[in-house]
Amino acid sequence: MSLTKPQIIEAIAQKTSTEKSTVEAILDSLAQLAYENAKDEFTVPGIGKLLVVDRKARAGRNPTTGEAIQIPAKKALKFKLSKVAKDAVLRLATLTENSPSPAPTPGNGT
Numbered sequence: 001m002s003l004t005k006p007q008i009i010e011a012i013a014q015k016t017s018t019e020k021s022t023v024e025a026i027l028d029s030l031a032q033l034a035y036e037n038a039k040d041e042f043t044v045p046g047i048g049k050l051l052v053v054d055r056k057a058r059a060g061r062n063p064t065t066g067e068a069i070q071i072p073a074k075k076a077l078k079f080k081l082s083k084v085a086k087d088a089v090l091r092l093a094t095l096t097e098n099s100p101s102p103a104p105t106p107g108n109g110t
Contacts (some may be wrong), residue, residue: 005027008027009023009024009027009104012027021041030044032049038050038051038052038077039052045082046082046084046085047081047082047085048080048082049057049079049080049081050077050078050079051077051078052075052076052077052078053075053076053077053078054073054074054075055073055074055075055076056073057070057071057072057073058070058071061090088091
């Protein structure tokens with residue numbers, strides 16, 4: 001399940017006992033900082049790094065016609081997940097997969 005912006009704001013507000021409007025302003029400021037600084041590399045501690053990368057020109061193929069085409073060089077955004085975040089997510093995913101399923105309760109049809 002993907003969290004929406006209002007759900008993220010609600011969760012952070014509850015965990016930090018902060019007003020939703022303050023949390024929203026912080027999230028918006030963080031996003032604006034990322035937009036302004038990604039060209040130099042923008043790091044969110046404990047989560048990852050947003051950076052601009054150069055993609056080389058390359059040969060490709062039109063999927064409809066099969067015709068060979070030249071794809072021009074361009075700049076693209078890349079998000080590199082931090083090791084701490086990757087380890088935490090994978091650990092939680094492993095715990096979820098290995099946890100026993102809940103015992104059936106009477107009356108719920110299982």
